[in-house]
Amino acid sequence: AAKAAGKNQISVFHPGLRVERLDRARIAEGLRRALDEDEFVLNYQPVVDLRTGEVHAVEALLRWHSPEGIVPPDAFIPTAEETGLIVPIGVQVLRRACFDARRWHERYGIAVNVNVSGHQLHRPGFVGTVLDALADSGLPGEALILEITETALLATGQQETARVIESLSELRTYGVRVAIDDFGTGYSSLAYLQHLPVDVVKIDGAFTGYEAGTDTASRQRHALTRAIIGLCESLDLPAVAEKVETAEQEEFLRDMRCPLGQGYLFSKPLPAQDLDRLLAGGTGLDRPGRVGGLLAG
Ligand code: C2E
Ligand code: MG
Numbered sequence: 001a002a003k004a005a006g007k008n009q010i011s012v013f014h015p016g017l018r019v020e021r022l023d024r025a026r027i028a029e030g031l032r033r034a035l036d037e038d039e040f041v042l043n044y045q046p047v048v049d050l051r052t053g054e055v056h057a058v059e060a061l062l063r064w065h066s067p068e069g070i071v072p073p074d075a076f077i078p079t080a081e082e083t084g085l086i087v088p089i090g091v092q093v094l095r096r097a098c099f100d101a102r103r104w105h106e107r108y109g110i111a112v113n114v115n116v117s118g119h120q121l122h123r124p125g126f127v128g129t130v131l132d133a134l135a136d137s138g139l140p141g142e143a144l145i146l147e148i149t150e151t152a153l154l155a156t157g158q159q160e161t162a163r164v165i166e167s168l169s170e171l172r173t174y175g176v177r178v179a180i181d182d183f184g185t186g187y188s189s190l191a192y193l194q195h196l197p198v199d200v201v202k203i204d205g206a207f208t209g210y211e212a213g214t215d216t217a218s219r220q221r222h223a224l225t226r227a228i229i230g231l232c233e234s235l236d237l238p239a240v241a242e243k244v245e246t247a248e249q250e251e252f253l254r255d256m257r258c259p260l261g262q263g264y265l266f267s268k269p270l271p272a273q274d275l276d277r278l279l280a281g282g283t284g285l286d287r288p289g290r291v292g293g294l295l296a297g
């Protein structure tokens, strides 16, 4: 919807399904205000162990609760990157995610995944920002997973990439892990998985949307998913299948020995208090109906 709105506009989704178009200048102004007025909210979506059904980690996903309505990240992150506002926004996200995750890690031993954009990653102060967030929140490095897309890691020049690798390697000495996000949609050079500081691979939802007995394209996606899972297994990298929506998809992923999954089948991204309730009810998500019940209630 954001793209359909045209190059200089985005769509804001109102609770009443009204859609308003905003231009970039207004977004930038709104983002500055949002930082001051605390309008950014994190939702958390479980990453589930497909063997046990338990919550393995949660991914922090940013929402902007603007006075005009709730704005999804795809609609404002490009503007935040263009204006450099992604840097202070990213600091807020990291700190809040670490503070929220501390109790989940203490009680349930789960980690938190935080999305990091290329602009943040290429800033000299990035390592310090992460270490400060860990120290101030008391979250151990082992409980933090930074999600980075292939593009963010590799799009810039060789020198830049070398510096980013250095930063990530330093963070890994503190136990922080690195996940490649949306794997398969970017450069998809399989060789780099071996050379980059990577601990987890998140397979893009475009591959996991398989339906049995359907078209060739769908069967090909299925074959690619199987190949990527096999690759991860042989490199000893845990794979997360993104956007798992149906029980059938889950079953296929289990058959392929995919260790982890994330998607609406298990849970939508939840406000922190709802995740508290979900985790307090036991971390077993093997019966999705229970999660649905919680969401409905
Ligand atoms: P992502 O990191 O790949 O996050 C997964 C997206 O898939 C999320 O969209 C999530 O709500 C959605 N999703 C999860 N399960 C399902 C499912 O079963 N079906 C479908 N159709 N979608 C599902 P969301 O929250 O709108 O975020 C979009 C993107 O915005 C993220 O993609 C990430 O690249 C970016 N983003 C989100 N939060 C942050 C942040 O704090 N910082 C930065 N730099 N980027 C962020
Ligand atoms: Mg992500």
Ligand code: MG
Pocket: 181, 182, 202, 204, 242
């Ligand atoms: Mg992703």
Ligand code: MG
Pocket: 182
């Ligand atoms: Mg994505």
